[in-house]
Amino acid sequence: MSEARDLGMTSEPRDPVASSGSGDLVVVGAGPAGMAAAATALDGGLRVTLVDSGAAPGGQFWRHPPLFARETVPTADLHHGLSTYRALCATLSAHERTGRLTLLLNHHVWTTARDGDGFTVHAVDRGRAPEERTVVLRAPALLVATGAYDRQLPFPGWDLPGVLTAGGLQSLLKGGGVVAGRRVVLGGTGPFLLPVAASLAARGAKVVAVCEAAAPSAWLRHPGALLRNPAKWAEGARYAGTLARHRVPVRTRTAIVGAEGAQGRVAVVRTASLDADGRPLPGTERRIEADTVGVGWGFVPQLDLLLPLGCDLTDAGDGTMAAAVDDGQRTTVPRLYTAGETCGVGGAALAVSEGRLAAVSVLSDLAAPGRPGTRRPAAERRAVARHRAFARAMAQAHPLPPAWPAWLTDDTPVCRCEEVTAGAVRSARADGAAADHRQVKQLTRAGMGWCQGRMCGPAVHCLVSARHQPYAPAERLIATPVTLGALADSVEPTSDPS
Amino acid sequence: MTAFTVDGEPLPFVPGQTLAAALVASGRVAWRTTRGGQRPRGIFCGIGVCYDCLVTVDGTGGQRACLVQARAGMAVTTGETDDE
Numbered sequence: 001m002s003e004a005r006d007l008g009m010t011s012e013p014r015d016p017v018a019s020s021g022s023g024d025l026v027v028v029g030a031g032p033a034g035m036a037a038a039a040t041a042l043d044g045g046l047r048v049t050l051v052d053s054g055a056a057p058g059g060q061f062w063r064h065p066p067l068f069a070r071e072t073v074p075t076a077d078l079h080h081g082l083s084t085y086r087a088l089c090a091t092l093s094a095h096e097r098t099g100r101l102t103l104l105l106n107h108h109v110w111t112t113a114r115d116g117d118g119f120t121v122h123a124v125d126r127g128r129a130p131e132e133r134t135v136v137l138r139a140p141a142l143l144v145a146t147g148a149y150d151r152q153l154p155f156p157g158w159d160l161p162g163v164l165t166a167g168g169l170q171s172l173l174k175g176g177g178v179v180a181g182r183r184v185v186l187g188g189t190g191p192f193l194l195p196v197a198a199s200l201a202a203r204g205a206k207v208v209a210v211c212e213a214a215a216p217s218a219w220l221r222h223p224g225a226l227l228r229n230p231a232k233w234a235e236g237a238r239y240a241g242t243l244a245r246h247r248v249p250v251r252t253r254t255a256i257v258g259a260e261g262a263q264g265r266v267a268v269v270r271t272a273s274l275d276a277d278g279r280p281l282p283g284t285e286r287r288i289e290a291d292t293v294g295v296g297w298g299f300v301p302q303l304d305l306l307l308p309l310g311c312d313l314t315d316a317g318d319g320t321m322a323a324a325v326d327d328g329q330r331t332t333v334p335r336l337y338t339a340g341e342t343c344g345v346g347g348a349a350l351a352v353s354e355g356r357l358a359a360v361s362v363l364s365d366l367a368a369p370g371r372p373g374t375r376r377p378a379a380e381r382r383a384v385a386r387h388r389a390f391a392r393a394m395a396q397a398h399p400l401p402p403a404w405p406a407w408l409t410d411d412t413p414v415c416r417c418e419e420v421t422a423g424a425v426r427s428a429r430a431d432g433a434a435a436d437h438r439q440v441k442q443l444t445r446a447g448m449g450w451c452q453g454r455m456c457g458p459a460v461h462c463l464v465s466a467r468h469q470p471y472a473p474a475e476r477l478i479a480t481p482v483t484l485g486a487l488a489d490s491v492e493p494t495s496d497p498s
Numbered sequence: 499m500t501a502f503t504v505d506g507e508p509l510p511f512v513p514g515q516t517l518a519a520a521l522v523a524s525g526r527v528a529w530r531t532t533r534g535g536q537r538p539r540g541i542f543c544g545i546g547v548c549y550d551c552l553v554t555v556d557g558t559g560g561q562r563a564c565l566v567q568a569r570a571g572m573a574v575t576t577g578e579t580d581d582e
């Protein structure tokens with residue numbers, strides 16, 4: 001870990017409002033895509049500001065405890081692709097020492113705006129939460145690498161304590177070394193359930209069942225994508241080995257259709273085998289004792305910072321919309337770039353390649369004198385095409401079961417924040433008043449609470465929209481709640497161009 | 499001992515953990531109730547997206563326990579509704 005030793009040590013005092021130029025490029029998100037993009041841009045001679053809300057670089061995939069806690073909270077054994085992470089950390093550290101990289105951790109970006117030929121990025125520094133300190137960044141180019149979050153489908157009991165997203169279980173483990181429960185059932189769809197099961201089992205939890213809604217045979221329809229990505233197979237085989245060693249049963253065409261609580265947390269999970277549409281087959285229901293449940297139905301691209309800038313979206317093929325980019329990761333807004341899961345969910349290796357390509361575009365568009373110190377862009381583009389093909393196959397092999405609403409009852413909460421039930425959402429639709437999740441929001445308050453529809457949006461969309469229409473999140477002008485004081489601080493007397 | 503307080507009671511944590519990680523490590527998965535149905539809520543998404551894990555930190559409400567790094571001596575209060 002010594003390569004990463006210096007990263008993140010620049011955090012201490014700066015001006016309350018860093019309103020002067022922030023280099024040539026601001027990168028929002030220090031996950032695989034953002035780290036790779038920043039490293040490539042720096043190697044090419046640009047000055048870069050890399051901003052992330054986390055306490056350590058790595059994003060969700062390489063989620064780590066803060067640097068000072070790497071020995072007291074050891075989690076390196078839970079990671080994949082750590083050699084790439086360490087190499088990126090080493091590159092970023094070297095550029096941080098020369099002052100070309102400004103790394104801002106614990107910084108939450110709440111909005112971005114066009115500013116002449118470039119961009120203004122508004123953030124709050126929460127490094128000493130609950131204090132907030134306003135930071136305003138400016139640069140001629142902006143790269144958004146904000147990733148994705150777990151997609152959730154509601155079921156009766158999903159709001160019981162002890163029911164978490166699959167990503168939530170993983171974040172507690174990777175970021176804090178904490179195993180959230182003793183007897184765990186995982187459910188949903190997609191390969192992500194497997195590393196979560198494997199890491200929980202490796203840290204001593206009893207993973208009672210992994211319920212995968214898809215049928216494994218669906219993968220056989222995509223032989224090309226599989227054959228061209230042997231690394232993915234090897235990874236899958238490693239998980240299979242770990243799960244077999246810990247005797248973790250993986251049940252396919254099976255879903256968690258309900259949960260029941262006792263003593264203030266989940267106690268029993270109800271699972272059922274699914275028919276081809278995802279409807280529970282009568283007589284197949286099982287009751288499984290569990291104190292913890294992890295659920296994930298793929299991921300939703302995090303587009304909050306891109307939507308207000310007006311960039312076009314495209315169908316990601318997995319039921320969500322993603323940012324539309326050219327083969328250099330340029331959005332439809334000049335000098336706005338995006339890489340990684342914002343362009344459609346496809347994993348860390350794809351994100352790294354896209355981040356490098358995006359940085360090459362920035363270097364070219366800004367006519368930077370330096371050349372990227374990585375593989376040639378053509379090789380990187382081939383890697384992106386290969387990984388994208390795999391992602392498309394994955395999306396088709398792990399679809400949302402179309403009949404999933406069959407396991408809802410009328411009183412199942414769909415919107416956790418505003419406690420809007422499935423019955424209320426269905427009524428809004430049945431009355432003919434609502435045809436999309438924005439109208440449901442106006443009629444029922446679903447999506448109007450703290451999370452602004454991030455949790456319920458995809459599900460509400462499925463309940464009211466035409467089938468096969470991908471989910472596009474609502475535009476949110478403020479991506480994270482900020483205090484009025486921070487808002488007031490961000491209004492600068494000198495910034496008026498008139 | 500490294501600890502913050504939760505409703506006045508000391509809760510030990512490993513430096514580097516978030517408030518939510520320390521709470522979960524102590525066996526707690528819920529620490530507030532919802533405004534409408536008074537339902538118990540705690541950690542759900544773990545990455546700052548769902549806002550289920552809200553706590554009050556040193557008198558400031560609406561803090562996401564899954565994002566706030568625990569610091570010795572912090573005063574965390576729970577059990578409040580999400581009215582802001």
